[in-house]
Amino acid sequence: ILNVEQSPQSLHVQEGDSTNFTCSFPSSNFYALHWYRWETAKSPEALFVMTLNGDEKKKGRISATLNTKEGYSYLYIKGSQPEDSATYLCAFFFASGSRLTFGEGTQLTVNP
Amino acid sequence: EAQVTQNPRYLITVTGKKLTVTCSQNMNHEYMSWYRQDPGLGLRQIYYSMNVEVTDKGDVPEGYKVSRKEKRNFPLILESPSPNQTSLYFCASSFGSRPFNYGYTFGSGTRLTVV
Numbered sequence: 001i002l003n004v005e006q007s008p009q010s011l012h013v014q015e016g017d018s019t020n021f022t023c024s025f026p027s028s029n030f031y032a033l034h035w036y037r038w039e040t041a042k043s044p045e046a047l048f049v050m051t052l053n054g055d056e057k058k059k060g061r062i063s064a065t066l067n068t069k070e071g072y073s074y075l076y077i078k079g080s081q082p083e084d085s086a087t088y089l090c091a092f093f094f095a096s097g098s099r100l101t102f103g104e105g106t107q108l109t110v111n112p
Numbered sequence: 113e114a115q116v117t118q119n120p121r122y123l124i125t126v127t128g129k130k131l132t133v134t135c136s137q138n139m140n141h142e143y144m145s146w147y148r149q150d151p152g153l154g155l156r157q158i159y160y161s162m163n164v165e166v167t168d169k170g171d172v173p174e175g176y177k178v179s180r181k182e183k184r185n186f187p188l189i190l191e192s193p194s195p196n197q198t199s200l201y202f203c204a205s206s207f208g209s210r211p212f213n214y215g216y217t218f219g220s221g222t223r224l225t226v227v
Binding site for chain 2: 031032034036042043044045046047048049051089091093099100101102103104105
């Protein structure tokens with residue numbers, strides 16, 4: 001099983017702060033990277049699907065970048081709000097495999 | 113509304129008593145998958161299906177069975193549940209024969225306790 005590592009495991013920020021976290025994955029044989037947002041007592045929801053080196057995706061205050069050559073992706077949240085509190089999962093798919101491998105997630109808490 | 117429907121949401125059962133968790137999607141997705149979520153371990157794939165009558169093992173298939181007789185349904189069967197199968201289970205689906213280009217749609221989860 002190829003490892004997907006996310007850091008930090010958890011993060012507490014104040015409302016209005018901007019924040020970012022990291023997803024690291026094996027750089028060889030890359031095919032796709034997904035980001036999901038998982039709120040407590042709900043199911044994960046897809047944020048971004050990224051396939052090309054240098055990809056940048058944005059949805060409102062949330063954006064993500066991808067570096068396939070060095071094997072990492074960053075997720076940024078600008079001006080965090082309490083409703084951004086959730087676990088953010090990344091998942092990696094490599095070209096010769098057949099399934100997404102998920103990281104353990106970064107748990108974000110935004111304090112009002 | 114486009115969705116993945118799992119049932120039941122909560123289930124407490126006894127060791128050895130066969131059970132089925134149902135999963136149905138209304139989006140005409142080819143790809144469906146089952147995951148389990150355990151503390152400190154992340155989402156781990158149990159089984160997946162690329163299309164009708166096509167299923168394959170994920171990372172943790174032991175103790176589980178699946179079937180894909182219709183495109184919309186992908187039930188998870190525990191023939192003889194054991195306490196180590198106590199977990200939170202998610203069904204997910206995705207569009208197309210190359211689902212990794214598209215985000216997964218997850219069901220609402222089934223919290224299973226085996227005593």
